[in-house]
Amino acid sequence: MRAVLCLSFCLVVPLLWATSSTAAADEERDGWSAAPLGTDRPYFYAEGTPGTVLQDTLSVRNPTDRVLDVRLSGGSWVTLAAPEVDVPARTRADVPFTVRIPDGTPPGDRTATITARASGRTETVRVQLRVGGPRLPALTVEHVRVRGDRIAYELVNRGTTDLTPTLTVRADGVLGPLLDRPARTLPVRLPPGERVALTEPWPGRPEFDAVDVRLTVTAADGTVRAEAGTSARFVPWGGVAGGAGALVAGGALMAVRRLGRRRGHEQPCGHEELAEQLTGAMK
Structure with a gap:
């Protein structure tokens, strides 16, 4: 029995040693890395104003026993000293690069990357940028229109800082307010220069009104304010027969407007009274 155990141990130990040796060899063969030069920085960090050119260095380490062919690429703001570098065995290659912040770039944080590829593996190093300059909030609301039971509009950040807008909605018909929604924060965050199309639901929208x-x-704690609006005419075309009916409906709508103006500051009439007035106006 002891002979069997000894034989099993003698077979297992070399197998484990061979496996660990293979893993170590694989790690040695593919264990290259790319990182910022110098102290243990997890990523590059730089600050500057638009038009500034910043410099730093990428370090590619090759612990293997063969020359490593590394291909490098960067984002649109990043220019590397070389797109490809051969790193000798058991040493490193330091590759300088520059980051140019384009003119007119709004202040704020930006992220770029540098990518290194070798031996079928890819390493990505982040470049974190903070763009300086005056922070000026500005916002516009544009292209307001009614589409079915929704109010469509667009928001545009025309400033140099991120904005989280707050919206207030009001709709007035001929005889008074139809919609009066208090301010609420929208679930969007607008970076500088961003345009976003949004809609606001309008359930119970009138079928016949102007x-x-x-x-x-x-936005920006109320320091930024923008307004825009539109007019809409609601006519129940499905219940109108032919062109003559459309003219009658249009005339009735105009009559409603005249009645509303004539009433001035009087209290809005009830549905039954309104129906009687509309009938008289259309005769």
Whole structure:
């Protein structure tokens, strides 16, 4: 029995040693790395204003026993000293690069990357940039329109800082307010120069009315304010027969406007009274 155990141990130990040796060899063969030169920085970090050219160095380490052919690439702001470098065995190659912040870039944080490829493996090093300059908030609301039971609009960040806008919606018909929503924070974050298309639901939208819609958007703790609106005419075309019916409906809508103006500051009438007035106006 002891002979069998000894034989098994003698077979297993060389097998384990061979496996660990193979793993070590694989690690030795593919254990190259790319990182910022110098102290143990996890990524590159730089600050500058638009037009500034920043410099730093990428270090590629090759612990293997053969020459390592490394291909390098960077983002649109990054220019490497060489697109490819041969790193001798058991040494390193230091590759300088520059980062140019384009003119007109708004202040804020930006991220770029440098990619190194060798031996079928890819290493990516992050370049974190902080662009300086005056932080000026500015916002516009544009292209307001009513589409079915929704109010569509666009927000544009025309400043130099990120914005989280707040929206207020109001709609007035001929006889008074139809929609009056208090300010609420929108679930969007607008970076400088960003444009976003949004819609606001309008359940219970009137079927027959002339409506003025106004959107008010604020941001940056209320220091930025923008307004825009549109007009909409709601006519129940499905219940109107032919062109003559359309003219009658249009005339009735105009009559409603006249009635609204004539009433001035009087209290809005009820549905039954409105129906009687509309009938009289259309005769």
